[in-house]
Amino acid sequence: MSNRNNSQYFRLGIFVLLGAASLVALVLIFGARNLFTKTMTIETYIKESVQGLDVGAPVRFRGVRMGQVSYIGLSGGLYESEVPMSERKQYVVVRMQITPPSTTDAEAYLEKMVHDGLRAQIRGQGITGVNYLELDFVKDPSNLRVLPFGWRPDYTVIPSQPSPVNILLDNVEDALTNFNKLNLAETQAKVDTLLNNLNGMVAGTDGKNTGLNNAVNELSQLLAKVNHATNNQELSMMIEQLTASIIVLRQTLTTMQGDLTISADNVRQITDNVNDLSQKANQYPSWVLFGQPPKKVTP
Numbered sequence: 001m002s003n004r005n006n007s008q009y010f011r012l013g014i015f016v017l018l019g020a021a022s023l024v025a026l027v028l029i030f031g032a033r034n035l036f037t038k039t040m041t042i043e044t045y046i047k048e049s050v051q052g053l054d055v056g057a058p059v060r061f062r063g064v065r066m067g068q069v070s071y072i073g074l075s076g077g078l079y080e081s082e083v084p085m086s087e088r089k090q091y092v093v094v095r096m097q098i099t100p101p102s103t104t105d106a107e108a109y110l111e112k113m114v115h116d117g118l119r120a121q122i123r124g125q126g127i128t129g130v131n132y133l134e135l136d137f138v139k140d141p142s143n144l145r146v147l148p149f150g151w152r153p154d155y156t157v158i159p160s161q162p163s164p165v166n167i168l169l170d171n172v173e174d175a176l177t178n179f180n181k182l183n184l185a186e187t188q189a190k191v192d193t194l195l196n197n198l199n200g201m202v203a204g205t206d207g208k209n210t211g212l213n214n215a216v217n218e219l220s221q222l223l224a225k226v227n228h229a230t231n232n233q234e235l236s237m238m239i240e241q242l243t244a245s246i247i248v249l250r251q252t253l254t255t256m257q258g259d260l261t262i263s264a265d266n267v268r269q270i271t272d273n274v275n276d277l278s279q280k281a282n283q284y285p286s287w288v289l290f291g292q293p294p295k296k297v298t299p
Contacts, residue, residue, distance in 0.1 A: 039067065040100040042110065044120040044133075044158045045075065045091040045147050048166050052131035053122055059096045061135040067098030069133060079151040089149060094120075096133060110156050117141040122163040 050072060059067040075091040076083075100106040110118075117137040124131050138144060138161065146159045162170070 038100060039097045040106055041070065041095055041097055041155045042158055043071075043093055043095040043153060043155045044160045045089075045093060045149060046120075046122070046160050047089075047091055047147055048122075048162060050092050050094065050122065050131070052124070052129050053094070053133070057130070058132045059098055059135065060132060063134075066135065067096050069094060070097045071095035075149070075151075079149070079153075089147075091147060091149070094133065095155065107156050110158070113137075114158060118158060119144065119161045120158045121161050124163075124165070 053069065053072065055069050055072060057069045058065050059069060071094070073093050075093050076085075076088045078093055080088045080090075101109045103109045117139070118135060119138050119141075121134050121136070122131050123134040135158065144159070144161050
C-alpha cells in the first residue's frame with residue numbers, strides 16, 4: 001500500500017516539476033526579447049491633462065511602434081521639490097523607453113532630430129479613450145513654443161506639442177473670448193443706422209437725392225420712348241431708304257470694279273509697248289530718229 005502511495009506522490013511531483021519548467025520556459029520565451037533588447041529612456045513635458053495615457057502605452061514614430069511609456073509623474077515632486085509651490089511649473093513628466101537609433105551617439109542624434117522639429121504629442125486610439133504618444137516632425141518648429149524649465153533633466157528631452165483635441169478646444173475658447181469682447185449693443189446700433197440710411201435712400205426722403213423710385217420711373221419713361229421710336233412709321237421708311245441706298249452703292253461698286261479691271265489691262269498693255277520701244281531704242285538708236293533700222297552690213 002505504501003509503495004502505491006509513493007508512486008502517486010512521485011507522479012504528482014513530476015507533474016509539478018514539469019508545470020514549473022513549462023512556466024519558466026514560457027517566461028524565457030516571451031521575456032527574452034525584452035531582456036536582451038537594448039533600450040534608452042527619453043522624457044517629455046506636457047502642460048495639459050494626460051487622461052487616457054497610462055504606463056505601458058505605446059510610443060510610435062509615424063505609426064510605427066518604437067517603445068512604451070515607462071513613467072508618468074509631476075515635475076513638482078521629481079525636479080522641483082526645493083522650489084516654492086507658487087513658482088513650480090507642475091508639468092506632467094512622461095518618460096519613455098524606446099529602441100535607440102542605430103548610431104554611436106544616440107543622444108546627439110536625438111538632439112539633432114529635436115532641432116529639426118521632432119515633437120511628442122498625445123494621440124487617441126479611436127473612440128476607446130485610450131491614448132498613446134506619437135513622435136513626429138512638425139513643419140515649422142519655430143511656431144511651437146517649447147515649454148521652459150530650469151532644472152537639469154535626467155534624460156534627453158523631446159519637446160511636446162498640444163494634442164489635436166486641446167488645439168481644437170483652445171481655438172473654440174479663443175473664439176468665444178473674442179466674441180465676448182464684442183460690443184453687441186454698439187454693433188446693433190450701427191446696423192440699425194445703416195438700415196435706416198438705406199431705407200431713406202430708396203424712398204428718397206434723406207434730402208440728398210430724389211430716391212431710387214424716381215430713377216426707376218425715369219428709366220421706364222426712357223424705355224417707353226425707345227419703344228415708341230422703334231414702332232414709328234417714319235423710322236421704318238428711313239430704314240427702307242437706307243437699305244435701298246446700300247443696294248445701289250453695292251451695284252455701283254460692282255460696276256466700278258469691272259471698269260477698274262479693264263483699265264488695269266490697258267495700263268498693262270501700254271507698259272508692255274513702252275518696254276518694247278525702250279528695247280528697240282537701246283538696240284537701234286537711229287530708228288528712233290529716222291524711223292528705219294540701219295542697213296545690214298554684208299561681209
